[in-house]
Amino acid sequence: MSATSPFIPYISLAFVLAVLPLCAGEDSGNSYEIEEIHLPRDMNPEISGVAFTPGGRLVVTNRHGDVWFTDHPSKGPWQRFAFGLHEPVGILAVSDREIYVTQRPELTRLLDTDGDGVADRYETVNDDWCMTDNWHEFTFGLHRDKKGNFLLAVGMPDMAGPFNPRYPRLPLSEIKVQKEQKPSLGSYQGWVLSISPEGKMIPVASGFRQPAGIGISPEGEVFVTDQQGDYIATSTLAHIKPGGFYGYPASLKWREDYHGPIPDIETLAAMRIPESVSLPHGALGGSPGEPIWDTTGGKFGPFEGQVFIGDFTKLISRVFLEKVAGEYQGVAFPFIRDAVGLEAIQANSGANNLTIPAGKEGLKYFRDTPPRSGTPLRPGNMRMVFSPDGSLYSGQTTRGWGKGDGLQRIVWSGRDPVEIEAIRLTKDGFDISFTTEMDAAKLAAEETWKLSRFRYLYLPGGSYRVDETDCRITSIHPAADGRMVSLKIEALDPGYIYEFEPWELVSSTGKPVENPLAFYTLNRLLDGRRFEGPLTRALLKEKPSNGEINLTAGAQVYSAFCMICHQADGRGGALPGSEASAGSGVAPLAAANFRQRGPDSPLAKSDEDLVRIVTHGPEGKPMPPFGGVLNQEQIRNVIAYLRSAFGKTEPSPEQESVK
Amino acid sequence: MRLLLATACLLIATSLTQGEPSANPKQRAEERYPQVFRTFMPEAGPSAFAVQLSPNLGLCYDPLRGGVNQIWKGRIDLTPTNLAKINQVAAVPETVFYEERLVQPLHLGAVDAPVERRFKGYRYEKDVVIFEYTINGHLISESLRMTSDGSSVERIFRLPKDGGEAFLSVESQSKSKVSVEGGSERSSGVWAFPAGGEIRMFIRPLDVIISHQPVKRRTSSPLAHSCS
Numbered sequence: 032m033s034a035t036s037p038f039i040p041y042i043s044l045a046f047v048l049a050v051l052p053l054c055a056g057e058d059s060g061n062s063y064e065i066e067e068i069h070l071p072r073d074m075n076p077e078i079s080g081v082a083f084t085p086g087g088r089l090v091v092t093n094r095h096g097d098v099w100f101t102d103h104p105s106k107g108p109w110q111r112f113a114f115g116l117h118e119p120v121g122i123l124a125v126s127d128r129e130i131y132v133t134q135r136p137e138l139t140r141l142l143d144t145d146g147d148g149v150a151d152r153y154e155t156v157n158d159d160w161c162m163t164d165n166w167h168e169f170t171f172g173l174h175r176d177k178k179g180n181f182l183l184a185v186g187m188p189d190m191a192g193p194f195n196p197r198y199p200r201l202p203l204s205e206i207k208v209q210k211e212q213k214p215s216l217g218s219y220q221g222w223v224l225s226i227s228p229e230g231k232m233i234p235v236a237s238g239f240r241q242p243a244g245i246g247i248s249p250e251g252e253v254f255v256t257d258q259q260g261d262y263i264a265t266s267t268l269a270h271i272k273p274g275g276f277y278g279y280p281a282s283l284k285w286r287e288d289y290h291g292p293i294p295d296i297e298t299l300a301a302m303r304i305p306e307s308v309s310l311p312h313g314a315l316g317g318s319p320g321e322p323i324w325d326t327t328g329g330k331f332g333p334f335e336g337q338v339f340i341g342d343f344t345k346l347i348s349r350v351f352l353e354k355v356a357g358e359y360q361g362v363a364f365p366f367i368r369d370a371v372g373l374e375a376i377q378a379n380s381g382a383n384n385l386t387i388p389a390g391k392e393g394l395k396y397f398r399d400t401p402p403r404s405g406t407p408l409r410p411g412n413m414r415m416v417f418s419p420d421g422s423l424y425s426g427q428t429t430r431g432w433g434k435g436d437g438l439q440r441i442v443w444s445g446r447d448p449v450e451i452e453a454i455r456l457t458k459d460g461f462d463i464s465f466t467t468e469m470d471a472a473k474l475a476a477e478e479t480w481k482l483s484r485f486r487y488l489y490l491p492g493g494s495y496r497v498d499e500t501d502c503r504i505t506s507i508h509p510a511a512d513g514r515m516v517s518l519k520i521e522a523l524d525p526g527y528i529y530e531f532e533p534w535e536l537v538s539s540t541g542k543p544v545e546n547p548l549a550f551y552t553l554n555r556l557l558d559g560r561r562f563e564g565p566l567t568r569a570l571l572k573e574k575p576s577n578g579e580i581n582l583t584a585g586a587q588v589y590s591a592f593c594m595i596c597h598q599a600d601g602r603g604g605a606l607p608g609s610e611a612s613a614g615s616g617v618a619p620l621a622a623a624n625f626r627q628r629g630p631d632s633p634l635a636k637s638d639e640d641l642v643r644i645v646t647h648g649p650e651g652k653p654m655p656p657f658g659g660v661l662n663q664e665q666i667r668n669v670i671a672y673l674r675s676a677f678g679k680t681e682p683s684p685e686q687e688s689v690k
Numbered sequence: 691m692r693l694l695l696a697t698a699c700l701l702i703a704t705s706l707t708q709g710e711p712s713a714n715p716k717q718r719a720e721e722r723y724p725q726v727f728r729t730f731m732p733e734a735g736p737s738a739f740a741v742q743l744s745p746n747l748g749l750c751y752d753p754l755r756g757g758v759n760q761i762w763k764g765r766i767d768l769t770p771t772n773l774a775k776i777n778q779v780a781a782v783p784e785t786v787f788y789e790e791r792l793v794q795p796l797h798l799g800a801v802d803a804p805v806e807r808r809f810k811g812y813r814y815e816k817d818v819v820i821f822e823y824t825i826n827g828h829l830i831s832e833s834l835r836m837t838s839d840g841s842s843v844e845r846i847f848r849l850p851k852d853g854g855e856a857f858l859s860v861e862s863q864s865k866s867k868v869s870v871e872g873g874s875e876r877s878s879g880v881w882a883f884p885a886g887g888e889i890r891m892f893i894r895p896l897d898v899i900i901s902h903q904p905v906k907r908r909t910s911s912p913l914a915h916s917c918s
Binding site: 096135430 | 725729730735736737755768772775776777809813815
């Protein structure tokens, strides 16, 4: 119970009126501001679904299975509409009295039949997919197409946790299609599903590893994000076609034309539909959530029609899609991100370390980007929605992988951001447009345009970047109004991701580009030509290692990838999230202690054993394999760093006394 | 400097007005028992139900196996499944006085007829929760409540008119007394019921009477952990 003086609103108003003149004329601040939405104390803040009713009521759901609503997000009050759902990860509000949620076991219709603001009916709309008790089987959603069909996606189990084969919802099969680490234990894990308004389920597309975000474009096209790991070299935004296979083999066994395991990776590669847009791991997060389209009519700034994708890290990306030779492809940018760089990572120790970059090539982005002023973006941005007033709400859940849950709102301040508005493919290069007039000299300068390209391979262990080369720009033609530039490229080939890094570019008033980083996924040229080369091996030879150990590089790898669990002092301990169960009788998961000594200690193992563990992951433990994340040189460096930093034997007191 | 001052004043004003808004009790509906939580339950199919019929009486309803797996005195603890990254099953109190293990104890048409059971949802009515499912396409509703004297669990199955005779296998219990009404016992533990009828089942612990606590208004679920 809060004791609030009735005079406080008047005092506050007086403050605001007093300071307004002081602010007049100041041209500062962010183009986009982040506001905290305060949640009631008795609401679990792990927000896993966010939506608005047609009447403008904000509705959220959370990990504990509640559904809450409010008519006034900035001040409340909130009211609980439903409870007891099993980890809902998607919500769709039809009206104040009818709400749909995707929870683990089913698509559920919640109805408030008596109008008291509380659901009294929980109707199963459909549950025609298999389910076990594995912890990692999430059912992602939720959107509706123009025909009223519900679109949702079913994720994969994770064998870091057990499942009980005695109690599945059938059918169940542990047979692998190839070498996938996440088996599709049951139908239709790894699929996108459509469910008719009458409750009939239609499997739509397969080949997903962890399709945590599903969205529908204003044109009614379905897009899904998938999360990187084995086979899925980097996270993706894919345009969904009925019957399509999108790369993760496990789910293929639930197709009607499946006849048994597929040992040949080339066969799978030929079946796979490439993503529309790659979200390069590290630079653009690690685990994307829901894609949503800006249909605010300009209320959210100059990005109408573009896609916004929240990420598990402290990042929201922006995507411009275009149709080239009949297929969607496009460019991805960071939109809002927290401070990037080694210093920022080291400042956020342990479980709070969800600051990217992390992941493949993440070290490349260790340049220190200054943090935003004002409220920082939290991690866990898995569900987002635009409100009727044009602001962007981000529901945040880290679900035990870290800390930082809640609900934030991103508001366009009305100031023009200095950003690349879009990048469009031309017949011999790219047209780059901007949100504001740019500095003419910088725009035309060759040194402004650092452009390179790379691609990922399609392999069971995942892939880091291969065939990475700088691109030679043959001509630069700025538009007269300073809002566009055309670049011609010497070798414009399909099958590559083109990376733009105009770090020195500034606007005509001298302001730097807020996010001078872009990745264009070039699947097709304008004439329809596609990549004809191998998808499972590189074309260029990797730069050979000189065999020398670099402890500094090893320390960087440790900071980026290992420290979140093993801690800065190498002592490990409870994994992020698991310490919350302390006192519940549940043993927390623990990371290895590199300071431990003795024959069973981690560093008593040989270098070869440690390389194998880091590459493939330790058996029966939750540590993921890093073989697709780090190359062998990086792994050797980090092992050398472990031995250097934590492996020295500290003399015992007895030894000290002998001395 | 002016900007700094302005920002400071705005922050003060904002903090005075925001506080920690919590739900307005006047706008919250009365929370009452039963309370149903879908979660990971021990020795149950995935996504079974923890049902608290009162603060001191709960059960596990398993829509996959088909029935009430356990009934206990006391309150279930959802902390292990709510907080852990790799979820654990909810913690059932040790005071279990009723257990079912038979897979698909209810058959329609014949005592050994195959059962294709599909869960259809549940609804709350006054002091009762009603689960709905189909067996071989025929709709059945099953209501669960604590009897008004607080002594027993009452299960009432409403059978379809077009599903034929119904057969329910009732397992013997060592810690509770089970009584069945609405049909006849065909063989040991196997009861038959007419189509369109009701199965009324009462389960009462043998040792102590369940303490009957009046339902009271609450501002949050007793099972949800504190989020302060």
